[in-house]
Amino acid sequence: MMTWPFAWPETLKLKGPLGWGLASLACFILFLFLTFPYGPLQNRLLTELNRASGWEVRAADWSMGLPMAIEWRDIVLAGPTIGAIPVEAVRTTIGVFQAFLGRLVIDYTLQFPGAAQAGAGRATGSLTAASWTLRGLVVVKGHLQQMDLATVLKPYVSRGTVQGDFMHRWDTAQGVHAALKGEGTLKVEIKDLVVERIAASTSSIPSLTFGRIQAAIACRDATCDVTELKGNGVDGSFTAQGRVTLRQPLQQSLLDLTVTVVPGAGFAQKASSLSLPPFQPGTPLNFKLVGPITNARVAL
Numbered sequence: 001m002m003t004w005p006f007a008w009p010e011t012l013k014l015k016g017p018l019g020w021g022l023a024s025l026a027c028f029i030l031f032l033f034l035t036f037p038y039g040p041l042q043n044r045l046l047t048e049l050n051r052a053s054g055w056e057v058r059a060a061d062w063s064m065g066l067p068m069a070i071e072w073r074d075i076v077l078a079g080p081t082i083g084a085i086p087v088e089a090v091r092t093t094i095g096v097f098q099a100f101l102g103r104l105v106i107d108y109t110l111q112f113p114g115a116a117q118a119g120a121g122r123a124t125g126s127l128t129a130a131s132w133t134l135r136g137l138v139v140v141k142g143h144l145q146q147m148d149l150a151t152v153l154k155p156y157v158s159r160g161t162v163q164g165d166f167m168h169r170w171d172t173a174q175g176v177h178a179a180l181k182g183e184g185t186l187k188v189e190i191k192d193l194v195v196e197r198i199a200a201s202t203s204s205i206p207s208l209t210f211g212r213i214q215a216a217i218a219c220r221d222a223t224c225d226v227t228e229l230k231g232n233g234v235d236g237s238f239t240a241q242g243r244v245t246l247r248q249p250l251q252q253s254l255l256d257l258t259v260t261v262v263p264g265a266g267f268a269q270k271a272s273s274l275s276l277p278p279f280q281p282g283t284p285l286n287f288k289l290v291g292p293i294t295n296a297r298v299a300l
Contacts, residue, residue, distance in 0.1 A: 042070045044134060045092070045106075059090075069093045085152045088113045092127075104129040108142075112151050120146035120161075139169040144188065158196050164188030168219070180246045183220040189213070193233075208235050208267070222246045226257065236264035236281075240289070247292075255296050257289045 046057050060074035075087035088111045095105035110123040125142030129135075142165070149160040170182025190213040213231035217224050222245060229240040242257035261267075265281045288299045 041094075041132065042072070044132075045070075086113055087111070102131060104132050104134065112147060121148055121151075123147065125166075135172055137169065137171055139167070141165075141167045149190065149193065156196055158194045160190055160193035162188050162190045177248050180222045180248060183218075185219070186215070186217045188215050190215075190231075193231075209233050210235070217244075219246070229257075234264060235267040237262045242289075244293075251294050252292050255289050255291060255293060259287055259289055261285045261287075 042062050046059065050057050056078040058076045058078070059072040062070060062072045064070065070092045072090040073088075075090055077085040077087065090111075091109045093107045095103075095107075098105040104127070106127045108123075108125060108127065112121040112123075122145050123142055124145065125140065128139045130137050144162055144164050144166075146161050146163055149157045149162055164187050166184065166186040166188075168179070168182055168184030170179045172178050174181055191211065193210045193213055195208045195210075210231040210233035212233070214228060215226070216228035217226055219225075224244040224246065226241050226244065231238055238259060238261045240257045240259040242255070245254040245256070247253045262284050263281055267281075286300075289296050290299060291297045
């Protein structure tokens with residue numbers, strides 16, 4: 001009979017099949033943790049993210065966490081036109097029982113630098129795939145919690161926070177740009193936004209300030225329908241609807257939006273840099289915004 005070198009409290013003693021069953025389960029989980037292919041999995045996740053987004057993803061270091069987690073530190077997301085986006089830390093937790101069945105279920109948390117409040121400046125959610133190799137259907141869900149847009153959208157945004165939810169699913173068997181051909185939804189609210197000058201054909205859109213912006217987008221087969229886009233602030237208010245055709249890289253996606261602007265006094269002065277006829281504050285102005293995101297054209 002096995003004896004332990006220390007005495008267990010009576011309330012923690014388990015006898016018979018139940019005790020051996022729990023001990024076997026604990027040994028199995030420990031064995032799975034020690035033998036799980038963390039290195040190949042974290043390399044595969046970074047590779048898939050690079051391929052799907054068109055960005056370069058670099059991590060200074062990674063390590064294993066408990067229970068069954070992968071942690072990256074000092075991550076940089078580098079895009080061809082948007083520059084580098086720093087990420088303070090990423091933690092992913094792997095579903096033990098799903099992994100045993102051959103499926104990949106990951107809960108993730110991204111922490112961005114500069115968060116002034118606890119729980120802010122982060123993105124949380126889950127990634128589900130039919131296999132560890134990320135072949136077949138992949139589903140990503142997430143929640144943005146008071147993320148600082150000035151951190152991720154420089155030099156186009158100098159101030160603003162975003163909160164909202166998103167979901168996207170795609171079949172990796174459809175090729176390199178399968179994520180663009182998938183389907184998903186995005187609903188966000190942006191507060192205290194300052195957009196810096198953005199090139200628009202031969203002129204530039206002046207710096208704009210908005211107190212609040214709400215947006216809802218539904219995407220399918222590389223086409224996103226803008227079902228809601230409205231904002232207001234010291235420069236006036238606007239509403240927009242239309243479509244965005246996704247391209248790789250994403251910064252070259254094509255806009256086809258109909259925009260209605262009710263300018264305030266401040267915007268009436270700023271708009272003198274655009275090739276638009278004179279208009280009065282408070283008078284609605286309708287125009288089209290077409291072309292690549294980074295070089296859109298304004299047309300009446």
